[in-house]
Amino acid sequence: MDKNVTMEKIVSLCKRRGFIFPSSEIYGGFSAIYDFGPYGAELENNIKKEWWKNMVQLRDDIVGLDSAIFMHPKVWEASGHVAGFSDPLTECRKCHSRLRVDHLLKDVGIAADEKMSDEEINKIFLKNKDKIKCTNCGAKDFTEARKFNLLVKSNLGNFTEDWTKDPVYLRGETCQGIYVNYKNVLDSSRVKIPFGIAQIGKAFRNEITARQFIFRTREFEQMEMQYFTSPDEEMKEYEKLKKYRWDYYVKSLGIRKENLSWKKHDNLVFYAKEAYDIEYNYPFGFKELEGVHARGNYDLSQHSKYSGQDFTYVDQLKGKKYVPHIIESSAGVGRTLLAVICDVYTEEEVNGEKRAVLKFKNNLAPIKAAVFPLLKNKTELVAKAKEIYDNFKIKFMCEFDDNGNIGKRYRRQDEIGTPFCLTVDFDSLQNNDITVRDRDTMKQERVKIDELEDYLKKKLGE
Ligand SMILES: [Zn+2]
Incomplete structure (x- = not known):
């Protein structure tokens, strides 16, 4: 990254030149939502096109999908999102900012585990109360922490007054649409394991704190590929996918290697085999750009349990039967776009005058x-x-x-x-x-x- 890059400069250029606007700006903006302007839309399309080319067009073993944003509510029960997809939330009693307790703890050097209960979180929170300050006003007076579910609820198709009792959800991630279509794709196309299904689409999360411009937003677009493998080849395929995805950022998007790094997840969810993130060196530090995870057979097993469908695959080549294991690649369009802009932003002096230039790789230039x-x-x-x-x-x-x-x-x-x-x-x-x-x-x-x-x-x- 050019040493002159700051978030202020990126945000200002994005606004001034029509890449990114705050949503509904004429009404004062709408928190944690952004719109892509004329050049942002072009750049976004070019990024998606490059991803699709790498993940579908060039791959004989991966097919595309475009599933709907709305799905049967059972999907989110099976996935664990209804019960467990939540962040710990507290409110500053002075300025009434809502803040994420795990972020507040992290700021004072304490790691909070995703799997902690309300009780456990509150215990740590209380113990460190003197150290923790409101990031907005500096006060040290907070309400008790409680877990807040991130799924966005809707009344789609529900015409009763009290629809909140029986909501449908805007999808919290695009991969669930892939899992529920696994059998449809298998039965209708000529794929055989190992194979992948890729899709690009919007997802929604009730993020409590939105930080760092378009890095964490409540409406965002994902580019996800789920790859179905036999249990004994899961880790071999995982290593291949890791390399493939790294090369994509370096070769296809032209992101400088020194601004990318692998980060291993230390606290794995119980079913996961291994999880790494590709991080980018944003002006606010190395942060997740993409997750490459080996998920075991959890996803299909859960949907089998909740739907009653059998997802056993008959592997004629190996003479075996199994529920396929999944490795996934999950990237965000907004995060990629922000990484690309930060990476190409350059300031130069020309005849005593300063010029700012975005040195995009030609395939990405709007x-x-x-x-x-x-x-x-x-x-x-x-x-x-x-x-x-x-x-x-x-x-x-x-x-x-x-x-x-x-x-x-x-x-x-x-x-x-x-x-x-x-x-x-x-x-x-x-x-x-x-x-x-x-x-x-x-x-x-x-x-x-x-x-x-x-x-x-x-x-x-x-
Ligand atoms: Zn405050």
Whole structure:
């Protein structure tokens, strides 16, 4: 990461250049929800496209899925979310901020276990009361901690007054949609174990404290792949998946290796075999970007128990019967987008002036090329630039810009990370060529307009 990166700069650039806006900003914003602006939406799409390419298109053993956000409420009982998907919550008696007790404890160096009961949490909380301060106002006066369930409830399909007794949930994770479709996919496609099912979609969690911009939000998008294996090959496949996912960040997204690291989970849930996270070095420290976990056969066993369906797989190759084990890769679109922006954000000094530039890998850049006429009021230049723009916009995302001087247009394209700026000037009319300016080197090259398409295709493909 560029040493100049701070969250303030990232948040400000994202707002100023139309990557990320706070939700419903005209009404004062809506806590822990964000909207992706014109360039954010492009970047998000490019990230999802790259993920899908790596996880589905290039893999003979993985198929895609798009399951609905709403599912039968039993799904969340079987998964354990209704009973156990909760965070310990306290309220500051002075400023009434709601805070996560495990975060407060962590701030004073005490690790709270996810599996602790209300009672256990309160005991530790009480014991350390003198050390713990409200992160908002600094007071040391808190209510008793209680566990708060993170599932978001809804009255979908329920027309009674008191629907809260019998709610349906907005999904808290996308993988449950994969588990409940395991048999449908197995029976309808030509997959054989080992195989995976991948999907991208929104999930919702009633996060108590939203921190660090889009890192933890109440509505977010996941990219998850669940891979079904035989019990004896689970760990072998797990090692393969770990390597595959690491390579994806480095090679496909271009994230610098030194900003990534593996973190092993020390406290495993009882059914898990092994769990690692890939962490990214955000301006607020190394934090989870993706989880790669070996989950045993817990997920299918639970759904078998609650639905009464048999998920035993008959492995003809091995002559064995078993309930498949699952290894998963679970990443967030927002977290990936934030990691990518932090990783490519660069400040440079050019002729005594500072420039901020997003040095995206070409496959991720929201706009691939911007076309400028040198001057706005010369109709021949504008017509020529428009012609080139119209030709390229059917091939990839392009922009036409004739606003302000060239220097200002370059700075704007640098800040949204456009790899190439193409300028039509008076020589262009004579020689049928154009100035191509490279975002990173700022070098300018004359390229014949007839050769421009091949030139850009080659460069963008690199
Ligand atoms: Zn307070």
